[in-house]
Amino acid sequence: CSLVLHHLPEEAVVALLRRLADLVRLGFVVSDFRRGRLAWAAVWLATRALARSPMSRHDGPLSVRRSYTPQELTRLAQRAGLSDIRWYRAPAFRQLGVFTHPAPGIARAR
Numbered sequence: 047c048s049l050v051l052h053h054l055p056e057e058a059v060v061a062l063l064r065r066l067a068d069l070v071r072l073g074f075v076v077s078d079f080r081r082g083r084l085a086w087a088a089v090w091l092a093t094r095a096l097a098r099s100p101m102s103r104h105d106g107p108l109s110v111r112r113s114y115t116p117q118e119l120t121r122l123a124q125r126a127g128l129s130d131i132r133w134y135r136a137p138a139f140r141q142l143g144v145f146t147h148p149a150p151g152i153a154r155a156r
Contacts, residue, residue, distance in 0.1 A: 051078040052113040056122060059114070063126040066145070073146035077136065079113035085139035086110045116141055 047066065051059055066074045079085065086107055093106040114122070116133045123131040123143065131145040 047074065047076040049078055049109075051076060051119070052109050059119075059122045060126045063123055063128055063131070063143075063145075067126070067128055067147075071147070073144065075145075076143040077140055078119075079110050080135065080139050080141040081110060081113040081115050082139065085113075088139065110139065119143060 047062070050062075054062065063076070066076070089110045090107045093103045097103050097106070116135075119133055119141070120131075123129065123145075128145055130148070131143050134142045134144065136142050
C-alpha cells in the first residue's frame with residue numbers, strides 16, 4: 047500500500063490496516079510520507095524547482111503536512127490490533143510499515 051495513508055482520516059487508517067492484516071496470508075508493507083518540518087521544506091523547494099503545475103506545487107507540501115508521524119502510525123496500528131507492525135525510516139522522507147503474521151498457533155491481540 048503506497049502513498050495512501052496521508053489521504054485518510056485516522057479511523058480509516060485503522061480500518062485499512064486491520065483489513066490488510068485480515069486479507070493477507072504472510073504480511074504486508076505500507077509506505078507513506080513522514081511528516082516533519084524538514085520534509086515539508088524539502089518538498090516545497092522541490093516542487094517550486096521542478097513542478098510546473100500549480101496543482102503539484104500545492105499538493106506536494108500539503109501531502110507532507112497531512113502525513114502521519116511514526117508515533118501516530120504506531121498508535122493507529124495498535125488501535126487496529128497490530129502492535130507488532132514495525133515502522134522504518136526510508137529515503138525521501140518516507141516511512142515503511144512492515145507487518146508479518148505471527149507463526150501459526152500464536153494468537154495476535156485484538
